[in-house]
Amino acid sequence: ILDSMRGRMIAESGHLMMGGVREYENKFVNADRIIIVACGTSWHAGLVAEYLIEDLARIPVEVEYASEFRYRNPIITEKDIVIAISQSGETADTLAAIELAKSKGATIFGICNVVGSSIARATDAGAYTHAGPEIGVASTKAFTAQVTVLTIIAMIIGSKRGTLETTRVRQLIAELESIPAKVEEALKLNDQIVEISKKFKDATNFLYLGRGYNFPVALEGALKLKEISYIHAEGYPAAEMKHGPIALIDEQMPVVVIATKDSSYEKIVSNVQEVKARKGKVIAIVTEGDTTIPSMADHVIEIPETSEHLMPLLSVIPLQLLSYHIAVMRGCNVDQPRNLAKSVTV
Ligand code: F1P
Secondary structure, three states: OHHHHHHHHHHHHOOOOOHHHHHOHHHHHHOOEEEEEEOHHHHHHHHHHHHHHHHHOOOOEEEEEHHHHOOOOOOOOOOEEEEEEEOOOOOHHHHHHHHHHHHOOOEEEEEEOOOOOHHHHHOOEEEEOOOOOOOOOOOOHHHHHHHHHHHHHHHHHHHHHOOOOHHHHHHHHHHHHHHHHHHHHHHOOHHHHHHHHHHHOOOOEEEEEEOOOHHHHHHHHHHHHHHHHOOEEEEEEHHHHHHOHHHHOOOOOEEEEEOOOOOOHHHHHHHHHHHHHOOOEEEEEEEOOOOOOOOOOOEEEEEOOOOOOOHHHHHHHHHHHHHHHHHHHOOOOOOOOOOOOOOOOO
């Protein structure tokens, strides 16, 4: 099934070149550990991959900021596979992390947009995402493409290792194939998000909360808002709120809660109650048809239902749109945000 899917993706879209995974399949299957190195948005895609690979393929995963990993004398062996993720393929910290891991004998697998980029050349194998480059600096479709590739990698390794049953593989593939149509649905939320953006464009702080697969999405939503609108925003695992950020919540604080129907839904319901008890303004991203969280939230954005493994592909979209509209309303240049570069080469 996966072979035919890979074949179709290569033949039809040309967007993914999974030959690299096929070639290194045995290494992935027998890996003791996978280390993911990346920066910024790409690091958030790596965090989603940690959940996916550990759940579906049962291989331990560590996700490292390349900018820390390169300086901290990490333990790396020739049995490790390092996945380096980068939109630009030129990020200096990620390149340095790759060189360090290579010097210890690890196998390096790259996921990046740009054919022939420095990172593509430094890796042993890889997958091109071809999601850009374009004029905009902040990474949006690259995130979606990276998470898609990482999902397929987790499914391939899981099915080869026998940790993912064939029926689950079939379900996930069917679900993955329905994602483009669901993304189209999610994009139709644009007008509703414009209205919500008008209400919050003058906020000075935002909190983003998520659990499980939506935790990295909360981090990414906060980063997008910071990058293009210059509003301070914090992304947090919802369960960590009580260990500090809860002190920030009052009637001035917009709290974006990604609360789709998944295995942690009941827990996030209580987190929303905790925010409302302190008069925070809740903007909830929920699964279509949900009634519990909408009855508590101030603003509700409904996205299509999917497997929790694939939810980041949908739940990130309203957050990207929210950042975009708030930034435009504040007069910010969303394509060229101040102080940011498309390729961070120093
Ligand atoms: C990493 C990154 C981007 C961010 C900005 C600065 O780049 O942090 O995620 O949006 O462009 O660089 P990359 O390694 O993914 O190219």
